[in-house]
Amino acid sequence: MTIGFIGCGRMGSALLEGALNAKMVQASEVWGYDPFPGAAEALSERLGIQVAQDNRDLAAQSDLILLACKPYQVVEILQEIKDLLTEDKLILSIAAGITIPTMQSQCPDKTKIIRIMPNTPSLITQGASGIAAGAHATEQDLAQACKIMKSVGLVEVVDEDQLDAVTSLSGSGPAYIYTLIESLAGQAQQEGLSADAALRLATQTVIGAGKMVEATGMSPAELRNQVTSPGGTTLAGLEALSANGFESSIKAGVHAAAERSREIARES
Ligand SMILES: NC(=O)C1=CN([C@@H]2O[C@H](COP(=O)(O)OP(=O)(O)OC[C@H]3O[C@@H](n4cnc5c(N)ncnc54)[C@H](OP(=O)(O)O)[C@@H]3O)[C@@H](O)[C@H]2O)C=CC1
Numbered sequence: 001m002t003i004g005f006i007g008c009g010r011m012g013s014a015l016l017e018g019a020l021n022a023k024m025v026q027a028s029e030v031w032g033y034d035p036f037p038g039a040a041e042a043l044s045e046r047l048g049i050q051v052a053q054d055n056r057d058l059a060a061q062s063d064l065i066l067l068a069c070k071p072y073q074v075v076e077i078l079q080e081i082k083d084l085l086t087e088d089k090l091i092l093s094i095a096a097g098i099t100i101p102t103m104q105s106q107c108p109d110k111t112k113i114i115r116i117m118p119n120t121p122s123l124i125t126q127g128a129s130g131i132a133a134g135a136h137a138t139e140q141d142l143a144q145a146c147k148i149m150k151s152v153g154l155v156e157v158v159d160e161d162q163l164d165a166v167t168s169l170s171g172s173g174p175a176y177i178y179t180l181i182e183s184l185a186g187q188a189q190q191e192g193l194s195a196d197a198a199l200r201l202a203t204q205t206v207i208g209a210g211k212m213v214e215a216t217g218m219s220p221a222e223l224r225n226q227v228t229s230p231g232g233t234t235l236a237g238l239e240a241l242s243a244n245g246f247e248s249s250i251k252a253g254v255h256a257a258a259e260r261s262r263e264i265a266r267e268s
């Protein structure tokens with residue numbers, strides 16, 4: 001099985017490197033193309049992947065073609081490689097908001113398409129992805145795509161119309177969490193900690209809390225109660241968070257990202 005990465009930017013290279021680290025694929029079976037000078041070449045030097053001359057060369061060499069370009073480039077790229085899309089090839093797209101029907105309309109009738117919404121922690125096999133299969137993709141194709149994504153993290157198979165929600169949660173989510181870590185550490189500095197110690201403690205707190213949800217099977221509300229002593233510090237912190245719109249801010253952020261994903265779909 002050969003995999004071609006169309007676009008070797010932030011997410012394409014994270015997935016590529018994650019899948020190689022997880023030994024899901026061998027470097028000699030991976031092709032990359034990116035018009036940004038040196039992008040694919042740098043991955044080739046560091047990881048040993050093959051560099052395609054262009055997207056047509058990549059499409060001809062690859063059994064699986066993974067679209068990791070920007071959303072607005074997907075249609076143009078599919079038009080460019082359309083005549084090379086034989087029935088045995090599988091298109092995987094990670095582009096936010098670009099629907100399977102939009103892609104299908106640019107491809108030969110029976111083209112097999114699967115949409116994936118990954119996230120950048122896939123680079124360190126801690127990803128969280130949603131996957132939806134198009135009408136012509138088989139169970140085996142879906143299983144293969146899931147296997148690739150499971151090699152770099154958690155996978156949820158969803159209906160295509162749920163991918164906007166996945167995008168707004170786990171796709172964009174790492175950025176929300178980085179903002180949370182930054183804010184936690186920034187204020188802890190104001191309260192007297194060094195910048196380094198504050199960042200380390202904030203980071204481990206986020207990791208530890210996430211792992212508690214995973215490991216205990218308890219709800220976030222139950223776990224929150226365990227931390228919150230009557231009349232104590234946590235209660236004071238939670239009340240101030242609530243009074244300053246913490247929960248509603250997070251909900252508004254997730255909603256705005258989902259709406260933007262739907263908007264990209266309408267524009268394409
Ligand atoms: N970053 C993230 O956390 C996530 C991103 N995604 C999706 O992944 C996709 C890529 O995002 P991201 O990696 O952040 O973006 P990047 O801009 O980092 O990567 C996209 C790459 O594609 C290249 N490119 C441009 N035109 C072509 C072309 N014709 N053929 C091949 N490659 C091309 C770009 O080159 P150049 O810079 O020269 O234009 C760039 O290097 C997007 O569709 C996004 O929605 C999904 C989940 C998470």
Ligand SMILES: O=C(O)[C@@H]1CCC=N1
Nearest residue numbers: 096167170171172173
């Ligand atoms: O910001 C974006 O549009 C992409 C999709 C999800 C994460 N990054």
